[in-house]
Amino acid sequence: MSQTMTRNSESGAPLLQNPRDERAMLEDAAAQVLTRARAGGADAAEVGLSSSHGRNVTVRLGEVDVLEDARDRGVSVTVYINRASGSASTGDLSAESLARAVDQALAIARHTQPDPAGGLAPAELMASRIEDFDQWHPHELDMSALIERAKRIEQAGMAADARVENSEGASVSADAAIGVYANSHGFVGSGRSTRFDQSCVLVARDGSGMQRDWDWDDKGRFEMLADPESTGRKAAERAVRRLGARSAPSGRSAVLFDNNVALGLIRHLVGAVSGGNLYRRSSFLVDAVGTQLFPEWVRIDEDPHLPGAARSSSFDSEGVATRQQPLIAAGVLKRYVLGSYSARKLGLETTANAGGVRNLIFSPGAKSFDELIADMGRGLVVTEVMGQGVNLVTGDYSRGASGFWVEEGRIAYPVEEITIAGNLRDMFAGLVAAGTDLETRRNVQVPSLLLDGMTIAGQQE
Amino acid sequence: MLELATHSLLTPAGIDRGDLERALGRLVEGQVDLGDLYFQHRQNEGWSLEDGIVKSGSFSIDQGVGVRAISGTGTGFAYADAINMPALMQAAGNARAIARSGRSGTSAVTRPVHVPALYAADNPVEAVDSASKVDLLRTIDAYTRSLDPRITQVSVSLSCQHESILVAASDGTLAGDVRPLIRLDVRVIAEQGDRRESGNAGGGGRYALSGLMAPESWQKFADEAVRQALVNLEAVDAPAGFMKVVLGPGWPGVLLHEAIGHGLEGDFHRKGISAFGGRMGERIATEHCTVVDDGTLAERRGSLSIDDEGTPSARNVLIENGRLTGLMQDKLNARAMGVEPTGNGRRESFAHLPLPRMTNTYMLPGEHAPEEIIASVDDGIYAVNFNGGQVDITSGKFVFVASEAYRIKNGKLGAPLKGATLIGNGPDVLTRVAMVGNNLELDSGVGVCGKEGQGVPVGVGQPTLRIDGLTVGGTQ
Numbered sequence: 058m059s060q061t062m063t064r065n066s067e068s069g070a071p072l073l074q075n076p077r078d079e080r081a082m083l084e085d086a087a088a089q090v091l092t093r094a095r096a097g098g099a100d101a102a103e104v105g106l107s108s109s110h111g112r113n114v115t116v117r118l119g120e121v122d123v124l125e126d127a128r129d130r131g132v133s134v135t136v137y138i139n140r141a142s143g144s145a146s147t148g149d150l151s152a153e154s155l156a157r158a159v160d161q162a163l164a165i166a167r168h169t170q171p172d173p174a175g176g177l178a179p180a181e182l183m184a185s186r187i188e189d190f191d192q193w194h195p196h197e198l199d200m201s202a203l204i205e206r207a208k209r210i211e212q213a214g215m216a217a218d219a220r221v222e223n224s225e226g227a228s229v230s231a232d233a234a235i236g237v238y239a240n241s242h243g244f245v246g247s248g249r250s251t252r253f254d255q256s257c258v259l260v261a262r263d264g265s266g267m268q269r270d271w272d273w274d275d276k277g278r279f280e281m282l283a284d285p286e287s288t289g290r291k292a293a294e295r296a297v298r299r300l301g302a303r304s305a306p307s308g309r310s311a312v313l314f315d316n317n318v319a320l321g322l323i324r325h326l327v328g329a330v331s332g333g334n335l336y337r338r339s340s341f342l343v344d345a346v347g348t349q350l351f352p353e354w355v356r357i358d359e360d361p362h363l364p365g366a367a368r369s370s371s372f373d374s375e376g377v378a379t380r381q382q383p384l385i386a387a388g389v390l391k392r393y394v395l396g397s398y399s400a401r402k403l404g405l406e407t408t409a410n411a412g413g414v415r416n417l418i419f420s421p422g423a424k425s426f427d428e429l430i431a432d433m434g435r436g437l438v439v440t441e442v443m444g445q446g447v448n449l450v451t452g453d454y455s456r457g458a459s460g461f462w463v464e465e466g467r468i469a470y471p472v473e474e475i476t477i478a479g480n481l482r483d484m485f486a487g488l489v490a491a492g493t494d495l496e497t498r499r500n501v502q503v504p505s506l507l508l509d510g511m512t513i514a515g516q517q518e
Numbered sequence: 519m520l521e522l523a524t525h526s527l528l529t530p531a532g533i534d535r536g537d538l539e540r541a542l543g544r545l546v547e548g549q550v551d552l553g554d555l556y557f558q559h560r561q562n563e564g565w566s567l568e569d570g571i572v573k574s575g576s577f578s579i580d581q582g583v584g585v586r587a588i589s590g591t592g593t594g595f596a597y598a599d600a601i602n603m604p605a606l607m608q609a610a611g612n613a614r615a616i617a618r619s620g621r622s623g624t625s626a627v628t629r630p631v632h633v634p635a636l637y638a639a640d641n642p643v644e645a646v647d648s649a650s651k652v653d654l655l656r657t658i659d660a661y662t663r664s665l666d667p668r669i670t671q672v673s674v675s676l677s678c679q680h681e682s683i684l685v686a687a688s689d690g691t692l693a694g695d696v697r698p699l700i701r702l703d704v705r706v707i708a709e710q711g712d713r714r715e716s717g718n719a720g721g722g723g724r725y726a727l728s729g730l731m732a733p734e735s736w737q738k739f740a741d742e743a744v745r746q747a748l749v750n751l752e753a754v755d756a757p758a759g760f761m762k763v764v765l766g767p768g769w770p771g772v773l774l775h776e777a778i779g780h781g782l783e784g785d786f787h788r789k790g791i792s793a794f795g796g797r798m799g800e801r802i803a804t805e806h807c808t809v810v811d812d813g814t815l816a817e818r819r820g821s822l823s824i825d826d827e828g829t830p831s832a833r834n835v836l837i838e839n840g841r842l843t844g845l846m847q848d849k850l851n852a853r854a855m856g857v858e859p860t861g862n863g864r865r866e867s868f869a870h871l872p873l874p875r876m877t878n879t880y881m882l883p884g885e886h887a888p889e890e891i892i893a894s895v896d897d898g899i900y901a902v903n904f905n906g907g908q909v910d911i912t913s914g915k916f917v918f919v920a921s922e923a924y925r926i927k928n929g930k931l932g933a934p935l936k937g938a939t940l941i942g943n944g945p946d947v948l949t950r951v952a953m954v955g956n957n958l959e960l961d962s963g964v965g966v967c968g969k970e971g972q973g974v975p976v977g978v979g980q981p982t983l984r985i986d987g988l989t990v991g992g993t994q
Binding site for chain 1: 568571572573576577578579581582590591592593594595596597599612648651652670671673707715756758759760789790793869871905906907910912913915916917918919936937940941942943990992993994
């Protein structure tokens with residue numbers, strides 16, 4: 058069974074042309090795997106399979122830089138023998154290869170040790186109804202259409218400002234994917250989705266040096282993608298506005314995270330309340346359920362059934378039925394983010410979050426980004442953070458940052474080569490306001506967030 | 519190595535040299551400047567221990583062939599995840615769509631590359647049985663827990679990789695390599711009162727598992743992880759501001775990787791987007807600084823007998839006595855810039871395109887004793903351990919994150935500091951290097967470099983350095 062990335066510019070056929078056949082093939086492979094696992098001595102087994110097909114073009118300075126048409130398949134199986142587990146994976150879905158993967162997983166399970174918390178999620182929690190969340194919108198797009206679109210994006214960006222003098226390229230991609238999960242409770246679930254993505258990275262230069270920035274869009278339906286020209290122009294604006302960046306005043310001041318950077322803060326929250334970090338005691342939020350982490354006006358909800366969203370699903374990666382549920386209400390942590398394994402380790406029930414959260418949404422506030430800048434008066438707008446300086450064990454936060462310095466309620470100048478530091482617990486408690494500008498293109502959707510104070514360090518006193 | 523790689527990749531599929539030439543001939547029909555075929559077979563095995571039990575193990579096999587056609591600076595790319603002639607010919611036909619159609623070409627594989635192997639071809643997945651690996655993890659766990667009663671959590675993981683690759687290219691290249699890669703990691707949590715801190719250590723490289731299984735090897739990692747966690751229990755808030763920074767030897771060389779290394783990769787120069795663009799031959803560091811990228815070190819994590827384009831790896835001098843002397847190149851960018859490839863063409867797998875990447879990047883030693891360097895600082899910090907880093911190659915701004923550091927006051931080490939980000943500007947950070955130690959060390963073998971979504975194993979190293987001015991991102 059061979060998969061090739063084709064590069065045929067004539068081929069504009071829909072991606073994954075026969076999704077029904079492809080799904081049937083994956084489901085059949087799942088059944089083969091589970092049968093062999095049981096026959097080989099497994100008490101329980103689970104298997105995830107995926108098949109995807111994508112086309113991607115990158116154009117740089119008007120010329121085609123890379124053409125890609127990628128087809129990938131994969132299977133991953135986990136078996137349990139007396140609560141000891143073994144896993145194996147391969148990209149080859151032929152019958153011999155599947156059999157070999159199962160045998161390898163069984164061989165490993167004979168060497169690992171019984172884990173009282175191990176095994177499948179409880180059978181009674183399996184999703185009984187699998188809904189369609191409007192994620193499949195095939196669109197006929199050939200390579201030349203993708204190339205033309207990428208050229209329009211880049212041209213619009215290069216023409217937007219004389220200081221934009223170089224490009225890392227504009228890319229457009231179309232992808233389709235099918236996933237199947239099955240386990241020995243008899244659960245079989247599948248999902249399919251299409252994604253369309255466009256992005257552009259531009260370089261601006263003036264006497265102060267070079268700056269690079271980008272813009273992007275990502276949608277499940279091709280017709281909903283932003284105008285190609287607007288993506289190019291925004292990338293240009295974002296690169297140009299960074300020119301002449303300097304250091305910011307050192308000391309403590311208010312900080313406004315734009316909606317792109319703010320989502321990182323909420324991802325850190327999710328990491329700290331995730332089962333794996335909790336049972337390993339690798340979180341500053343061990344035993345924090347029921348405590349007031351944020352001001353009372355903060356509400357964060359998970360909606361795994363949001364129509365059209367990339368991650369929407371009726372079941373999690375263990376087959377457990379997903380549900381709409383709050384994470385933070387009135388500023389209080391209502392629950393952890395658990396799969397069945399970490400739930401058993403903690404003596405709790407799974408929250409149907411095996412594989413992570415799905416569509417976590419921070420309720421937006423009432424003020425625009427500009428109004429938040431005006432409210433802040435003096436301080437730092439952060440538009441980019443760099444590095445891995447977040448310690449979830451302690452909550453200590455120290456990152457490189459760039460953005461804008463604000464004086465008298467207005468942007469004064471761009472800044473770079475500074476650090477921002479604090480502790481996540483204080484940062485969460487110190488939220489002052491949220492913007493109206495919810496970033497809806499992400500799995501974790503967050504508006505811009507204003508924080509009362511962080512320590513800023515730069516070369517300026 | 520070429521014979522071994524041929525035997526494991528081509529022989530089972532019945533592909534011979536004539537078939538390679540036929541596929542290359544198909545690939546370079548029309549206006550294609552270079553075509554190559556990259557065959558790969560990779561086995562990965564991992565074991566992990568947590569809560570005192572070896573609770574998970576995993577195994578994976580990936581194999582396939584990546585086919586690339588380069589026309590000017592444009593690339594057509596196709597891959598197949600099976601190795602056989604029909605799949606290879608189909609991929610070759612698809613990859614050449616980058617070029618306009620033209621006449622059929624022929625392509626002879628006339629330059630077999632034979633270089634001395636930098637590592638043995640042992641397969642760590644098969645050379646040691648599963649039971650011994652499980653026992654090793656349990657022994658390490660028991661040892662680590664016995665070191666201090668404040669250690670409340672221990673996790674240990676072992677990963678073994680065995681990879682065969684073979685490259686055939688229309689420039690005549692025919693080269694193969696067999697690459698083992700092993701790694702052991704120990705992570706602990708220490709608790710005291712209501713403080714909880716972590717520590718981790720690990721290492722590995724391209725050598726036999728017996729090297730890691732010896733107690734003197736793994737005990738170092740366990741001791742180090744515990745030491746770090748206990749030091750962190752005492753850590754106080756780090757200072758904030760611009761100050762002198764002394765970097766310890768070894769892994770802190772991640773500074774060189776981020777601040778200098780990425781900015782000297784050929785693709786960023788070909789595109790004119792590196793902050794170091796056009797500065798060849800200029801002074802970009804103090805005269806104490808000589809920095810090399812060296813893929814030829816025996817058994818190191820970042821080493822390669824040949825790169826993923828079949829070019830023998832090399833010791834490339836990037837900065838010599840402060841002057842910029844070299845870039846790292848793959849074939850596409852070297853051709854476009856009119857220079858020779860440097861053995862830095864690397865790819866994550868057959869399903870990814872090669873890019874200019876680092877191997878083992880380090881600074882050569884200077885003359886100062888490390889104690890002398892610390893004693894020379896009135897007020898600053900001494901940073902000995904880092905989590906990793908990141909760079910914006912266009913603005914030159916880079917960060918790296920200290921996970922273990924100490925205050926220096928009046929030439930003496932003070933209290934340990936909580937983790938803090940250090941930020942600087944690549945093109946000028948090495949102009950602030952005031953002292954270079956005589957104690958070059960390479961890291962223990964844990965680095966993974968990410969670029970354009972592709973991860974590859976790398977090494978870093980340096981002697982103790984004093985940098986007169988970096989911004990330290992503490993809270994005080």
